[in-house]
Amino acid sequence: MSQNPSAKFTVNGQKVEYSGDPRRSLLDYLRDELSLSGTKKGCDHGQCGACTVIVDGRRVNSCLTLAIMQDGCEVTTIEGLGNPASLTALQRSFIANDGFQCGYCTPGQICSATAMIAELEKGWPSYVSADLIAVTPSDEELRERMSGNLCRCGAYSNIIAAIREVLQVTQ
Incomplete structure (x- = not known):
């Protein structure tokens, strides 16, 4: 065998x-x-x-x-990434911005957003990046980068708000 x-x-x-x-x-x-x-x-x-x-x-x-x-x-x-006693900034922001409803997709959303933020920090462009050198995390940019994560409840605007808060970007 x-x-x-x-x-x-x-x-x-x-x-x-x-x-x-x-x-x-x-x-x-x-x-x-x-x-x-x-x-x-x-x-x-x-x-x-x-x-x-x-x-x-x-x-x-x-x-x-x-x-x-x-x-x-x-x-x-x-x-x-974190635990109830020590949440990451992104996890706290998801809670503060009501970035979830039923919560089923939330772990995947948070893992994806965590890696996406690292991509932005490295300056990696996406399909919708207008400037390939200086990537600006606009709502369109964030939505494109998170498009592989679906939310059946439709909490997308709150998810983007949570990510934007962590990035300290206003739109």
């Missing part, structure tokens, strides 16, 4: 080793084996963004990537 390949990586600062089914998604591994239920299974097809996590600083739909592919990577889920 052949042995399953393995992957060693970090999840929220903790070293893990995955040696299960090589077809298992990162989402299912996080939820089922690591009991990190903050990452949500929405569509399971990479269309809604509820499963967004941060892998090596980049936004990833965890339903579309395999756990075995994370060898050597650093994975951050919503549980790794």
